[in-house]
Amino acid sequence: MLGILLRLLSFLGFIFVTAAAQNPPPYRPSEMILINCGASSDDASGDGRLWSGDVQSKFCPFNSQTSPASEAYQQDQSVDRVPYMTARIIHSKLTCTFPVLPGPKFIRLYFYPDTYSDLSASESFFTVTANNYTLLSNYSAYLAVSANKNQTGPYIFKEFIVTVWDNQELKLTFTPSPSSFAFINGIEIVSTPNGLYTRDMNNPYTLVNSDLNTAFQFDNATSLETVIRLNVGGQNVNDTGMFRTWREDSKYIFGGAYGTAHKWRDDVTIKYTKDTPAYTAPPAVYITKRSMGPEPRVNLNYNLTWHFPVDSGFKYLVRLHFCETDNFITDINQRVFFIFINNVTAEIEADVFHWSGGRDIPVYKDYVIDVPEGSPSNQDLWLALHPNIHSNPTYADAILNGIEIFKLNKSDGNLAGPNLELVVVPGPPEQRPNLEGRTRKESSHVVVIVGAVVGVVFAFALILYFSVYRPKSKAKDKSSILLFSYTSSCATIALPLPTDLCRKFTIAEIRAATRNFDDQTVIGSGGFGTVYKGYIESGSIPVAIKRLALSSKQGIREFHTEIEMLSKLRHLHLVSLIGYCDDQGEMILVYEYIPHGNLQDHLYKTKNPPLPWKQRLQICIGAARGLHYLHTGAKHSIIHRDVKSSNILLDRNWVAKVSDFGLSKTGPTGDGQTHVSTVVRGSFGYLDPEYYRRQQLTEKSDVYSFGVVLFEVLCARPPVVSSLPKEEVILVDWARKCYRRGALDQIIDPRLKGDIAAVSLNKFGEIADYCLRDTATERPTMGDAVWSLEFALQLQETAEKFVNGGDVFSESQIGSSVTQEVTTTDDDELFTLSGGPMSDSRSTVSTGEGSASNKLILSGTVFSQIMNPQGR
Ligand SMILES: *[C@@H]1O[C@H](CO)[C@@H](O)[C@H](O)[C@H]1NC(C)=O
Ligand SMILES: *[C@@H]1O[C@H](CO)[C@@H](O)[C@H](O)[C@H]1NC(C)=O
Ligand SMILES: *[C@@H]1O[C@H](CO)[C@@H](O)[C@H](O)[C@H]1NC(C)=O
Ligand SMILES: *[C@@H]1O[C@H](CO)[C@@H](O)[C@H](O)[C@H]1NC(C)=O
Ligand SMILES: *[C@@H]1O[C@H](CO)[C@@H](O)[C@H](O)[C@H]1NC(C)=O
Ligand SMILES: *[C@@H]1O[C@H](CO)[C@@H](O)[C@H](O)[C@H]1NC(C)=O
Ligand SMILES: *[C@@H]1O[C@H](CO)[C@@H](O)[C@H](O)[C@H]1NC(C)=O
Numbered sequence: 001m002l003g004i005l006l007r008l009l010s011f012l013g014f015i016f017v018t019a020a021a022q023n024p025p026p027y028r029p030s031e032m033i034l035i036n037c038g039a040s041s042d043d044a045s046g047d048g049r050l051w052s053g054d055v056q057s058k059f060c061p062f063n064s065q066t067s068p069a070s071e072a073y074q075q076d077q078s079v080d081r082v083p084y085m086t087a088r089i090i091h092s093k094l095t096c097t098f099p100v101l102p103g104p105k106f107i108r109l110y111f112y113p114d115t116y117s118d119l120s121a122s123e124s125f126f127t128v129t130a131n132n133y134t135l136l137s138n139y140s141a142y143l144a145v146s147a148n149k150n151q152t153g154p155y156i157f158k159e160f161i162v163t164v165w166d167n168q169e170l171k172l173t174f175t176p177s178p179s180s181f182a183f184i185n186g187i188e189i190v191s192t193p194n195g196l197y198t199r200d201m202n203n204p205y206t207l208v209n210s211d212l213n214t215a216f217q218f219d220n221a222t223s224l225e226t227v228i229r230l231n232v233g234g235q236n237v238n239d240t241g242m243f244r245t246w247r248e249d250s251k252y253i254f255g256g257a258y259g260t261a262h263k264w265r266d267d268v269t270i271k272y273t274k275d276t277p278a279y280t281a282p283p284a285v286y287i288t289k290r291s292m293g294p295e296p297r298v299n300l301n302y303n304l305t306w307h308f309p310v311d312s313g314f315k316y317l318v319r320l321h322f323c324e325t326d327n328f329i330t331d332i333n334q335r336v337f338f339i340f341i342n343n344v345t346a347e348i349e350a351d352v353f354h355w356s357g358g359r360d361i362p363v364y365k366d367y368v369i370d371v372p373e374g375s376p377s378n379q380d381l382w383l384a385l386h387p388n389i390h391s392n393p394t395y396a397d398a399i400l401n402g403i404e405i406f407k408l409n410k411s412d413g414n415l416a417g418p419n420l421e422l423v424v425v426p427g428p429p430e431q432r433p434n435l436e437g438r439t440r441k442e443s444s445h446v447v448v449i450v451g452a453v454v455g456v457v458f459a460f461a462l463i464l465y466f467s468v469y470r471p472k473s474k475a476k477d478k479s480s481i482l483l484f485s486y487t488s489s490c491a492t493i494a495l496p497l498p499t500d501l502c503r504k505f506t507i508a509e510i511r512a513a514t515r516n517f518d519d520q521t522v523i524g525s526g527g528f529g530t531v532y533k534g535y536i537e538s539g540s541i542p543v544a545i546k547r548l549a550l551s552s553k554q555g556i557r558e559f560h561t562e563i564e565m566l567s568k569l570r571h572l573h574l575v576s577l578i579g580y581c582d583d584q585g586e587m588i589l590v591y592e593y594i595p596h597g598n599l600q601d602h603l604y605k606t607k608n609p610p611l612p613w614k615q616r617l618q619i620c621i622g623a624a625r626g627l628h629y630l631h632t633g634a635k636h637s638i639i640h641r642d643v644k645s646s647n648i649l650l651d652r653n654w655v656a657k658v659s660d661f662g663l664s665k666t667g668p669t670g671d672g673q674t675h676v677s678t679v680v681r682g683s684f685g686y687l688d689p690e691y692y693r694r695q696q697l698t699e700k701s702d703v704y705s706f707g708v709v710l711f712e713v714l715c716a717r718p719p720v721v722s723s724l725p726k727e728e729v730i731l732v733d734w735a736r737k738c739y740r741r742g743a744l745d746q747i748i749d750p751r752l753k754g755d756i757a758a759v760s761l762n763k764f765g766e767i768a769d770y771c772l773r774d775t776a777t778e779r780p781t782m783g784d785a786v787w788s789l790e791f792a793l794q795l796q797e798t799a800e801k802f803v804n805g806g807d808v809f810s811e812s813q814i815g816s817s818v819t820q821e822v823t824t825t826d827d828d829e830l831f832t833l834s835g836g837p838m839s840d841s842r843s844t845v846s847t848g849e850g851s852a853s854n855k856l857i858l859s860g861t862v863f864s865q866i867m868n869p870q871g872r
């Protein structure tokens with residue numbers, strides 16, 4: 001049972017296992033020097049290592065006149081105290097001398113650009129050299145952090161590898177730029193195994209080259225700067241010994257095609273070899289990996305691609321780590337793939353089993369790539385994998401376990417690139433008005449705890465329930481869900497958050513998380529207030545922080561209602577609240593940040609690659625489950641009232657999360673009451689016509705809107721596109737018409753061509769059609785919709801199983817699909833529609849921000865819509 005649970009959870013993408021304890025470390029550095037600059041006494045960092053204070057440092061000649069110690073003005077609790085919260089301010093050239101043994105060393109420099117004794121780090125520019133190598137030149141840690149804040153947090157550390165020669169000491173020199181100053185928070189020197197990253201001259205590297213790959217030589221006279229070190233498909237790990245940090249790779253993946261992440265497995269023991277000794281990379285790197293996925297047809301249609309920002313004008317060493325751990329790989333020529341670096345073929349037939357000689361044996365490959373000088377000065381380095389099926393391998397797939405990229409010094413020993421440009425304040429994103437007259441775009445990025453235990457248990461129960469005991473009656477269905485609802489308003493989280501959910505934050509914590517509401521952390525704003533992206537738990541957890549304006553119409557009572565409601569709603573497929581802050585009269589809500597944004601951004605008007613059909617189905621099923629829970633999970637049902645594709649968010653694992661409960665309303669409460677009367681609100685294109693007419697709200701209004709989303713997902717176009725021929729303007733009318741004519745296959749997203757089994761498509765059309773019935777009572781419940789969608793998924797999977805090889809779904813099965821190219825910009829929003837050209841004079845919309853009513857004449861039906869421009 002536990003085994004099933006674990007497998008299930010890992011299937012759900014929950015991270016369970018951190019790197020297993022590795023003891024003893026495979027490499028013990030002969031030297032490890034840790035200096036906490038500006039600190040008066042020794043202190044331990046988060047990882048337990050002891051950093052020495054630097055008063056009377058035996059390495060650096062610091063003094064209180066030319067290099068005073070200072071504390072950071074902003075003691076940001078999201079940043080590690082050691083070594084970041086104290087610094088040395090260096091006013092004139094200063095050299096630290098480390099009498100180390102000869103050999104390669106990691107030099108790690110830590111910077112927290114803040115204000116120190118009234119000096120702002122934004123004014124600081126300096127050069128750092130190590131022996132004869134220039135590591136940083138006229139460097140601004142402030143600019144580097146501003147450009148990179150999204151990725152890491154308000155601090156930065158730089159790692160270099162420099163070889164110290166026989167009879168040489170390591171001299172680290174800080175030189176302020178003219179009329180500026182340098183600062184440094186921490187210095188770390190750790191010795192490195194000989195030959196780990198550099199080779200001797202008669203063992204050259206492969207230079208990836210557009211003509212033909214050639215040999216390229218460099219040895220330990222070249223120093224390196226670490227650009228990136230990733231544990232592909234896994235989570236952040238620190239290795240013991242060298243204290244390298246291997247980070248998660250997902251944010252470097254290009255587009256939406258993430259392949260499949262393979263999590264840690266206890267049953268695998270990595271067999272290190274002489275060529276790949278245990279210190280090369282920890283087992284966590286070699287056990288977790290990313291593959292392209294189980295669908296050969298999908299894999300053959302895309303490249304699994306990462307991109308990394310690099311400075312141009314340098315050569316880079318790209319080290320790729322591989323290990324086959326899958327039990328079904330038993331021989332060579334089973335998984336063979338191309339490796340492209342910067343769009344050039346680095347490897348035609350990468351066969352990891354062949355390279356390593358067996359399963360669980362790690363291997364790495366090194367490539368050198370030249371990124372020539374050019375504008376812009378920083379470019380992206382691209383890495384892409386694609387199956388190679390020429391040799392007829394068993395699986396059309398590719399894998400990668402780890403990536404390290406290093407910059408090589410230029411021939412003059414220089415490693416320093418230009419400063420990154422100051423990133424312009426992202427500013428409030430474009431305001432997209434909706435019927436409420438306020439912007440709620442923030443929610444599309446916002447939110448959710450990835451897996452409150454309640455959610456996990458619930459999903460577990462649900463899956464087990466649906467897969468094993470298909471319920472016969474709805475009543476039973478409902479009771480099982482009730483079991484898990486409203487368990488507690490403070491659930492404990494699966495793992496990522498050490499503390500309770502819905503916690504109360506102090507205003508100091510919120511200030512620390514947002515760098516005192518720094519403008520640069522703003523990710524959305526509107527009449528209600530501002531949304532910031534911040535980091536909590538020592539910078540490890542990104543969150544969306546919504547600070548309600550005190551003048552906001554959303555009064556104190558509603559603020560508390562929202563906390564109360566949201567903190568009770570815990571479900572895998574609903575966004576939820578981490579906490580709130582009401583100190584000093586503030587009204588602040590804290591949600592977890594959702595990386596993939598909203599569903600709409602993966603359907604149309606987007607550069608994101610298309611989602612495959614099964615993934616779309618899974619997203620629809622997830623959203624339907626979330627809505628079903630809203631409708632049935634609580635004592636009084638909750639009606640969302642604003643179901644639309646931009647309110648369905650996608651987390652790291654593409655799990656759908658219904659968001660934005662700003663409009664939600666508790667459903668009928670009393671006996672016999674079947675609806676609530678209310679002012680009509682919602683989003684244009686998604687509104688239930690019956691709700692329009694009668695202004696009576698039921699759960700079935702959500703069902704209608706969900707039906708619109710289903711056709712959006714299928715056809716990849718907005719609900720309303722005014723520029724199309726008249727009968728196609730309203731997606732719902734057009735799609736239902738096509739469905740009834742049996743011609744649905746002609747209007748599906750052309751990128752789904754060959755991907756959908758006819759039976760699955762048919763079922764899907766039927767579900768959407770039902771959801772969109774004019775009469776609310778004829779529509780299915782969300783529970784029914786979940787069911788039917790799961791059936792559509794099953795049909796798809798069964799169909800796929802019966803087709804072996806070749807193009808699975810022929811033209812005759814799905815018909816030739818031709819769809820209107822959607823070229824309009826924002827027709828799904830009412831206000832832009834009003835300005836847009838309308839080919840048909842009957843389809844006119846008169847409206848204006850602030851006008852009290854909008855008259856829509858669409859498809860001959862007159863809807864009079866009441867709108868309250870003040871919002872709630
Ligand atoms: C480093 O530079 C100094 C002078 O700046 C020179 O004397 C020394 O030979 C150089 N060392 C190496 C290894 O190039
Ligand atoms: C250092 O960089 C800053 C900003 O990039 C620039 O304004 C300044 O002129 C540079 N100083 C030197 C000495 O190159
Ligand atoms: C930071 O994130 C914001 C919002 O997601 C985005 O607009 C901006 O481009 C990002 N900045 C960088 C440097 O990635
Ligand atoms: C540099 O590498 C060579 C082999 O290429 C090795 O013999 C030598 O000891 C290395 N030097 C240092 C200081 O590690
Ligand atoms: C890795 O080390 C860094 C720096 O000491 C620390 O902040 C981080 O929490 C560690 N991560 C893990 C997964 O142990
Ligand atoms: C590689 O191809 C991608 C997509 O076509 C393009 O955006 C990128 O600029 C190319 N990279 C290089 C280094 O040519
Ligand atoms: C994969 O990348 C290579 C190199 O950039 C390119 O030639 C190829 O067309 C790409 N394939 C797909 C399916 O995108």
Ligand SMILES: *[C@@H]1O[C@H](CO)[C@@H](O)[C@H](O)[C@H]1NC(C)=O
Nearest residue numbers: 221222408409410411412413
């Ligand atoms: C790095 O700098 C050293 C010393 O200046 C030089 O010998 C070596 O060739 C440089 N490496 C590269 C790849 O240019």
